[in-house]
Amino acid sequence: MAGRPAEPEVIWARPERAGRGPKPAYSRADIAAAAVRIADADGLDAVSMRRVAAEIGCGTMSLYNYVPRKEDLYELMVDLVSGEYDLSRGPSGDWRADMMDLARQARGIMRRHPWVVRVMSTVYAIGPNALRCLDHCLACLEGLDVPPGTKMELFGMINGSVMVYVANELALAERARSVPWSAEREEAVRGAYMMGQVMAGDYPHLAALFAEGVAPADDAEAGFERLLGRVLDGFAPRG
Template identity: 75%
Template sequence: MAGRAAEPEVIWARPERTGRGPKPAYSRADIVAAAVRVADADGMDAVSMRRVAAEIGCGTMSLYNYVPRKEDLYELMVDAASGEYDLSRGPSGDWRADMLHVAREARGILHRHPWVIRLMTTGYAFGPNALRFLEHCLECLKDLDLPGGVKMELIATVNGTVMTVVANEIALAERARGLPWSEEQEQAVRGAYLMRQLAGGQFPRLAAVFAESGVEPLDAEEVFSRTLRRVLDSFVTP
């Protein structure tokens, strides 16, 4: 196909800009920052080479001198988000606490940049910031008596769990913004409907669960932490 490289390329192995000429007017970081701003404001569907070029004030074709493919732009964007982890906090000696801290940081990043959930694949997991993140996690897990490959599975499982939780949180928040009444009113109506269904005797096990725990709103932070602890414990429980 015209314009395609004859062999696979890795964006990180390419120079900042191809071709000769005067000093580049923009850096790769400028382009990625613009793409992230567009995605944060209007979602991934708004991210195009034309829109990003307009954001930084250059021609669309000029942008391809810096980033040859849209897929490369996506990879750069994901790695930029990975750069928001605060890795200055060294291992505490408690690997569970350290990984829970990482999970909370990931949750914050995904809420700031929800488009990452849509883009994230293992193919984008080895940019410079992602590698620093993985090295940090492995350092936190250094005293855990598991093979290296299993530790990598642990990190991937934590990330996958966080993405699932955040995707649900984002969907609920978007739904709530579209309601013509308050979220509290919505939940009250749904709770009343649920209790009527449980009172009919068709769902005795569900009724027993809700009789024990009630239908009060859950503490999202506590549920998140408890879920991640169970995920972490699963790697050391026979």
């Protein structure tokens, strides 16, 4: 395929423009923004080199001169939305509060760009915005007395927990859009079925749990805060 390198290559190490010659007609930011617009509107599967090229007004083969692989395009997209973190306030001195703030921001980014949960991983964590966010995170964690590797694990666990939580939120929202009745009606029907199955006698531990009373479901915001609080407690419990 045209433009594909013969050896592994990092898109960020590839010069955006040659030292000589005319200025490129398009920037990586232009290309990433076009791809993000497509993904936001029609989903990640709609992002193709042909579609992105049409969006910015160039030929498909010309686009490969800027972005050799589709994987590179995903990397540009992830880094572009990673620039939506507000890191301007700097560390507050309260590492737990700072981590919760980053987690809330991550949730907001993933909900604005639902496709992110499919492609965000350590593979795409070496762009300038992603590295800036990671460096900010480590600055916030300076007051946490754990080894550096543990701090990296904490960052990864927070990011992973947010991704799973948002993926479930998105799945529930998509299901609600696909049925002709209310989410409350769907939940009631499914809850009644589950209760009937549990109380039939085949699931004694679940039956015991239900008999003792399961805590009522609260809103998604409270559940999110509780989840992240427990993750953070695993690294340094609150006194």
